[in-house]
Amino acid sequence: MTELGVALPDLLRLVQAHLFLSGSAVVAALVIGLPTAIMAARNRRVGAPLLGLISLLQTIPGLALLALFYPLLLIAARATSLPIPALGFLPALLALGLYALLPIVRNSVAAIRGIDPALIEAANGLGMTGRQRLWLVELPLGAPVILAGIRTAAVWTIGTATLATTIGQPSLGDLIFSGLQTEDWRRVLVGCVAAAGLALLADFMLALIEGGLAARSRWRLGAGVALLLVATAATFLPIPNATQSKGTARVIVVGAKNFSEQYILADLLETRLRAAGYRTERRDNLGSAIAYRALAAGDIDVYVDYSGTLWADVLRRSDTPSAKAMLVTLAHELARRDKVRLLGGLGFENAYTFAMRRSRAQKLGISDLDSLAQASSKLRLATDLEFLSRPEWEAVERHYHPAFRQARAYSPTFMYRALGDGSADVITAFSSDGRISAMDLVTLGDPRGALPHYDAVMLLTARVAQDDKLVAALQPLIGAISIETMRQANGMVDRDADKRTVEQAAEWLATKMVKPNK
Amino acid sequence: MIHFAQVSKYYGGRGVIEDITLSIEQGCFVALVGKSGAGKTTLLKTINRLIEIDSGAITIDGAAITALPLASLRRRIGYVFQGIGLFPHMSVAENIGLVLRLQGTVAPPERIAELLELVSLPRDLADRYPAQLSGGQAQRIGFARALAAGPSIMLMDEPFGALDPVTRNALGGAYRALHDRMGLTSLLVTHDMSEALLLADRVIVLGGGRILADLPPRALLQYRGDESVRAMLDCVRDQADRLEALSRSAG
Ligand SMILES: Nc1ncnc2c1ncn2[C@@H]1O[C@H](COP(=O)(O)OP(=O)(O)O)[C@@H](O)[C@H]1O
Ligand SMILES: [Mg+2]
Numbered sequence: 001m002t003e004l005g006v007a008l009p010d011l012l013r014l015v016q017a018h019l020f021l022s023g024s025a026v027v028a029a030l031v032i033g034l035p036t037a038i039m040a041a042r043n044r045r046v047g048a049p050l051l052g053l054i055s056l057l058q059t060i061p062g063l064a065l066l067a068l069f070y071p072l073l074l075i076a077a078r079a080t081s082l083p084i085p086a087l088g089f090l091p092a093l094l095a096l097g098l099y100a101l102l103p104i105v106r107n108s109v110a111a112i113r114g115i116d117p118a119l120i121e122a123a124n125g126l127g128m129t130g131r132q133r134l135w136l137v138e139l140p141l142g143a144p145v146i147l148a149g150i151r152t153a154a155v156w157t158i159g160t161a162t163l164a165t166t167i168g169q170p171s172l173g174d175l176i177f178s179g180l181q182t183e184d185w186r187r188v189l190v191g192c193v194a195a196a197g198l199a200l201l202a203d204f205m206l207a208l209i210e211g212g213l214a215a216r217s218r219w220r221l222g223a224g225v226a227l228l229l230v231a232t233a234a235t236f237l238p239i240p241n242a243t244q245s246k247g248t249a250r251v252i253v254v255g256a257k258n259f260s261e262q263y264i265l266a267d268l269l270e271t272r273l274r275a276a277g278y279r280t281e282r283r284d285n286l287g288s289a290i291a292y293r294a295l296a297a298g299d300i301d302v303y304v305d306y307s308g309t310l311w312a313d314v315l316r317r318s319d320t321p322s323a324k325a326m327l328v329t330l331a332h333e334l335a336r337r338d339k340v341r342l343l344g345g346l347g348f349e350n351a352y353t354f355a356m357r358r359s360r361a362q363k364l365g366i367s368d369l370d371s372l373a374q375a376s377s378k379l380r381l382a383t384d385l386e387f388l389s390r391p392e393w394e395a396v397e398r399h400y401h402p403a404f405r406q407a408r409a410y411s412p413t414f415m416y417r418a419l420g421d422g423s424a425d426v427i428t429a430f431s432s433d434g435r436i437s438a439m440d441l442v443t444l445g446d447p448r449g450a451l452p453h454y455d456a457v458m459l460l461t462a463r464v465a466q467d468d469k470l471v472a473a474l475q476p477l478i479g480a481i482s483i484e485t486m487r488q489a490n491g492m493v494d495r496d497a498d499k500r501t502v503e504q505a506a507e508w509l510a511t512k513m514v515k516p517n518k
Numbered sequence: 519m520i521h522f523a524q525v526s527k528y529y530g531g532r533g534v535i536e537d538i539t540l541s542i543e544q545g546c547f548v549a550l551v552g553k554s555g556a557g558k559t560t561l562l563k564t565i566n567r568l569i570e571i572d573s574g575a576i577t578i579d580g581a582a583i584t585a586l587p588l589a590s591l592r593r594r595i596g597y598v599f600q601g602i603g604l605f606p607h608m609s610v611a612e613n614i615g616l617v618l619r620l621q622g623t624v625a626p627p628e629r630i631a632e633l634l635e636l637v638s639l640p641r642d643l644a645d646r647y648p649a650q651l652s653g654g655q656a657q658r659i660g661f662a663r664a665l666a667a668g669p670s671i672m673l674m675d676e677p678f679g680a681l682d683p684v685t686r687n688a689l690g691g692a693y694r695a696l697h698d699r700m701g702l703t704s705l706l707v708t709h710d711m712s713e714a715l716l717l718a719d720r721v722i723v724l725g726g727g728r729i730l731a732d733l734p735p736r737a738l739l740q741y742r743g744d745e746s747v748r749a750m751l752d753c754v755r756d757q758a759d760r761l762e763a764l765s766r767s768a769g
Binding site: 116117118119121122123124125126127128129132136137140141216 | 591
């Protein structure tokens with residue numbers, strides 16, 4: 001199973017989720033797009049601006065479109081006070097559906113407008129009503145071109161659906177994104193190959209139907225439709241559950257942001273919850289800011305966040321009190337604002353810390369942020385994707401006034417790579433990262449206290465926090481994980497040689513938990 | 519009877535049909551001739567409301583054409599045009615049976631065969647598709663399709679325009695015979711004066727949106743009025759004379 005980096009039933013479930021999402025998006029786009037196209041084809045005054053608008057939507061990058069639906073749905077939910085989910089299937093469906101709209105509408109308009117005017121005149125002259133003309137002439141004659149549009153939409157959608165992972169909708173992107181984080185290239189490859197395979201299959205199937213319609217070949221049309229039915233059936237086929245035990249009906253949704261430590265901790269939480277008889281689900285690869293809002297909105301039930309992140313993002317504070325004072329204030333404020341329960345710290349910090357290769361730091365005589373700032377005009381900084389827009393960076397600039405020769409943002413994996421291959425001199429590492437010891441990096445001190453503490457804390461929704469049994473299942477994790485243990489667990493997953501899976505690392509971590517003394 | 523009362527049609531302020539008053543008797547075969555741009559097509563299409571008039575009124579047997587739903591009006595009037603417009607995704611039989619299908623009935627195979635026979639085509643053409651027909655066959659199917667629902671009025675806009683002269687001549691003669699046999703009221707738009715003279719009971723010459731002459735063929739040949747009408751007639755006579763001279767010199 002692990003030759004693929006993923007268990008087969010899990011892979012099949014992702015394929016199904018991917019197919020269901022892409023299929024629904026294309027069907028939704030068709031249901032909305034075809035009538036729109038018919039209207040646009042008949043009325044040029046409506047048609048031109050409409051097509052322009054849809055083309056404009058297409059220029060929004062897929063990832064951004066997906067991300068935009070999150071706040072939009074939150075607003076919609078608040079405005080209507082309906083339980084509209086802002087994460088998962090709905091926003092993914094809406095974004096992908098919008099994306100699929102352009103090829104469908106554009107082709108359908110072209111198909112209808114492109115029909116020989118003599119045929120339209122004949123249709124009118126014979127006394128067809130508008131509807132009869134549509135069904136007897138325009139749609140049948142336009143079908144091949146309309147289908148070509150559906151085909152393009154399907155291929156685009158299947159590709160873009162991999163991005164749905166980032167807003168908590170399972171898809172083949174789960175493999176790609178988590179594989180990218182843990183540098184498990186098998187997972188990335190399996191995810192890509194599976195998505196490409198699905199796209200090719202959809203293309204082939206629709207090409208058969210399209211060709212069958214154009215050439216009036218019943219055989220090809222039949223084969224295409226049969227394939228379509230098989231694919232639809234396969235999407236809904238139940239797959240035996242390999243990893244989940246049957247438990248009570250209650251499903252607890254465990255969230256994770258997009259890096260190895262989060263996957264490992266989420267796995268640890270899941271294992272404990274399942275042992276306590278709960279059924280669990282995962283929402284992985286949530287953006288750092290999205291994760292908390294997802295919890296506040298009840299889209300996920302429990303996840304691990306970091307005190308400094310919550311301090312800056314949720315409380316919008318830029319001061320740096322002591323770790324303890326921060327936790328007390330957070331627990332109070334989160335409960336007050338969003339009824340979120342801060343269950344407690346896990347015992348280690350995953351703080352932003354500036355890191356350099358030991359040899360380089362020694363040569364330049366850099367040991368803390370003061371000496372780093374002095375030498376900064378010669379140095380290139382690599383950060384994760386969000387650091388440069390975070391208040392922590394503002395605080396560092398305010399306290400130390402660095403002026404780096406270059407500052408670039410990378411996804412975390414590539415940030416370390418950039419340091420490794422010499423395209424960066426300093427990175428904003430994470431203190432619990434296994435690569436700090438593996439790559440022999442030095443972390444630079446923060447004498448002016450610009451960077452806040454980042455204690456790993458478990459957050460629960462009010463709904464699950466009321467469940468004593470559940471809280472009891474998670475309580476033993478408080479204070480149970482040391483920074484060294486966490487670094488090692490992260491290292492197992494992130495290193496290149498003798499790599500372990502997230503599940504193996506989480507199992508190992510469970511054996512290394514320390515009993516809290518108090 | 520089709521009656522036009524002071525009918526006008528304007529495009530951008532320009533009168534394409536201007537103040538036309540006209541009656542066409544039941545059973546009459548009328549040819550509309552004139553130079554291109556004279557307004558023939560426009561006048562024809564006002565009858566089945568493919569073009570809506572701007573002023574005046576048109577009645578059929580005393581009833582305003584606007585009184586009926588558009589689709590029913592058109593289904594009662596046969597329409598044939600130069601573009602033919604057979605639907606490529608339908609077989610010959612399906613094309614012919616279309617108006618009946620629009621009315622919610624199905625044309626039985628005998629009726630299709632009968633209609634094919636009416637336009638002098640073999641029955642076994644029924645299963646073919648338009649792409650497999652010659653131009654002449656296709657326009658005969660066009661006629662069969664227009665006649666399928668038993669209309670009493672036929673509107674034809676240069677229906678033979680794209681056909682070779684032999685086919686054109688044969689089809690013209692065949693249609694005239696049909697007209698007589700079925701007691702139709704026919705309006706044929708053509709820019710060919712000799713075709714008009716030889717087929718019609720009454721020839722209306724249009725020019726600049728007005729009626730320049732409206733006479734039976736025999737009387738039209740004696741016409742001494744409008745100069746452009748005389749030029750059209752002279753052209754036909756001239757050709758006939760030269761042919762006559764040619765055949766005499768050969769004999
Ligand atoms: N849709 C239209 N818009 C503007 N002018 C038109 C339109 N249709 C026809 N015309 C003009 O009306 C005049 C008569 O056209 P038509 O009835 O088609 O002439 P004919 O059939 O005798 O050749 C022509 O000058 C033509 O350019
Ligand atoms: Mg014309």
